Amino acid sequence: MRKEVHRYSFNIIESSLDIIIAVDAGRRIIRFNKSAQKAFGYREEEVLGLHVDILYVDPDEGVKIHRRVCENGEFTGEITNRRKDGETFRAFLSASTLLDTDGNFGGVMGISRDITERKRSEELLEKSERFLNTIFDSIMDPFSIVDRDFRIVRVNQAYAQMRGRRVEELLGGRCYEILQGRTCVCDECVVQKTFDSSDPCAKDKLLTFPDGLKVWVEIYTYPIMNEEGRVSHVIEYTRDITSRKKAEEEKKLLIERLEYLSSTDVLTELLNRRALMNKLSYEVNRAERYGSELSIVLCDIDNFKDVNDTFGHAVGDMALRLVAEVLRQSLRKIDIVGRYGGDEFLLILPETSLTGAGNFAERIRAAVKERTVPTAEGEVRVTLSLGVTSRTLRGDGDTIDSLIRDADAALYSCKRTGKNRVIITGS
Numbered sequence: 001m002r003k004e005v006h007r008y009s010f011n012i013i014e015s016s017l018d019i020i021i022a023v024d025a026g027r028r029i030i031r032f033n034k035s036a037q038k039a040f041g042y043r044e045e046e047v048l049g050l051h052v053d054i055l056y057v058d059p060d061e062g063v064k065i066h067r068r069v070c071e072n073g074e075f076t077g078e079i080t081n082r083r084k085d086g087e088t089f090r091a092f093l094s095a096s097t098l099l100d101t102d103g104n105f106g107g108v109m110g111i112s113r114d115i116t117e118r119k120r121s122e123e124l125l126e127k128s129e130r131f132l133n134t135i136f137d138s139i140m141d142p143f144s145i146v147d148r149d150f151r152i153v154r155v156n157q158a159y160a161q162m163r164g165r166r167v168e169e170l171l172g173g174r175c176y177e178i179l180q181g182r183t184c185v186c187d188e189c190v191v192q193k194t195f196d197s198s199d200p201c202a203k204d205k206l207l208t209f210p211d212g213l214k215v216w217v218e219i220y221t222y223p224i225m226n227e228e229g230r231v232s233h234v235i236e237y238t239r240d241i242t243s244r245k246k247a248e249e250e251k252k253l254l255i256e257r258l259e260y261l262s263s264t265d266v267l268t269e270l271l272n273r274r275a276l277m278n279k280l281s282y283e284v285n286r287a288e289r290y291g292s293e294l295s296i297v298l299c300d301i302d303n304f305k306d307v308n309d310t311f312g313h314a315v316g317d318m319a320l321r322l323v324a325e326v327l328r329q330s331l332r333k334i335d336i337v338g339r340y341g342g343d344e345f346l347l348i349l350p351e352t353s354l355t356g357a358g359n360f361a362e363r364i365r366a367a368v369k370e371r372t373v374p375t376a377e378g379e380v381r382v383t384l385s386l387g388v389t390s391r392t393l394r395g396d397g398d399t400i401d402s403l404i405r406d407a408d409a410a411l412y413s414c415k416r417t418g419k420n421r422v423i424i425t426g427s
Contacts, residue, residue: 019091019114022098023052024107027066031109039091039114041084057082069095069108079112089116142217142238145224146191150174153233162215162238194221194234204241216245267317268324271338276346277400279336283350284400287391295357295390295426297347298407299364302383302419304343311375318373319343319382326367330360346407354390354426361386361422369420385419387411389426 013020013033019040022031029052032044040047040055053059057080068075075095082088093112100106142159146152152170160167163179175191176182185192190201201221208214218241224233263275271279280296287294301307301319308316320343327337327345336348347364349357365384372379387410389403410423417423 019112022107022109025105027052030107055081057088065095066108069097070105073097089114090119091115144236145233146175146236147233148195150176150185150191159238190219190221191234191236194223195231198223198231215240216242265339268320268339270324270328271336273338273341276338276340280348280400283348287350291392292351293353293390293392295349295352295354295388296403296407297349297357297361297386297388298340298344298411299384299386300344300411302385307380307382311380315373315375315380322371322373322382323368323384326364326371330364330367354388354424357388357390358422358424361388365420365422383420385411385414386422387414388422388424391426
């Protein structure tokens with residue numbers, strides 16, 4: 001029975017894929033299984049009876065292990081072995097005591113496994129991790145990764161600084177909870193869009209921080225796919241575009257200012273002649289398209305040259321501004337007014353009959369008459385002469401020139417018949 005048990009144990013040791021080595025109390029090798037032979041490059045007969053230190057790079061390591069087993073009955077840990085050809089390898093060793101037939105210490109049995117490949121993989125993984133960390137932390141723009149539960153699993157220092165938090169405060173928290181104080185995903189969330197579409201997304205967003213600071217950012221999101229081709233995480237890359245937005249806004253304001261200056265009479269702040277004629281052309285085309293009425297009023301200040309000659313151009317400018325103010329205050333939303341030239345003004349009255357335009361012109365005449373211009377010699381009263389014309393345009397040959405010509409003829413008639421009056425002509 002003992003022989004059968006011994007043979008059974010022998011077979012287990014020899015067939016084991018693990019390295020099994022036994023040494024006696026003097027640390028000399030007494031068993032060296034096939035896996036040990038393969039790992040070290042020795043045949044069993046080459047090492048039986050030899051000191052186990054031939055298998056260690058550092059003999060002191062073997063001594064320490066033996067002492068630990070003697071003291072504690074066992075040892076587990078990593079060791080460095082040397083093969084027959086001098087090559088070294090790392091192994092994980094589990095050693096325990098061997099007892100002789102009388103129950104006394106008889107040696108040590110060690111079971112180990114070559115972990116060289118595993119250690120190499122771990123080292124490569126560690127190097128790769130360090131490499132990725134270096135890249136991650138060297139990115140100057142804010143950068144984060146969230147999982148499908150919207151929990152932040154990675155952020156760089158730039159992202160934490162932008163959010164006014166420490167990295168440790170952000171990790172593990174749901175982005176919408178920890179950053180926005182919300183209980184659900186933010187509206188128009190580009191991270192959600194990337195999870196849903198599996199596509200990169202981008203948008204501009206204005207962030208407002210607790211201290212009131214407002215920062216424009218450009219957010220890009222990129223999907224990270226798992227083995228099943230499903231988005232498992234989303235990378236969010238954020239770039240501060242506040243300066244760009246400010247430059248764009250300044251450019252927009254500059255363009256608006258230039259457009260305003262190019263279309264506005266500086267003195268009266270009404271449309272200048274070029275802009276006025278563009279508006280008239282548009283209204284004529286619109287009236288022809290819909291067959292609607294269009295009226296215009298051409299007016300000028302009576303005796304304006306005398307005002308300039310008597311009181312100076314400063315008073316003349318005040319008179320122009322006064323008339324412009326009355327005209328501006330009298331308009332409906334759809335009406336248009338501008339300085340036609342010199343002391344002449346043109347009013348464009350869409351969808352207005354000849355009678356309506358005449359009444360409107362009369363109200364303007366009366367309003368201007370009630371106003372005065374202050375001078376060093378006292379108040380100066382100015383009056384207007386107004387020529388009114390109207391058309392129901394159907395695209396049958398009526399032109400801008402004919403409208404202006406008729407209004408101008410009516411205005412000229414005012415001047416000839418006493419000024420400070422309204423004359424109406426047209427259909």
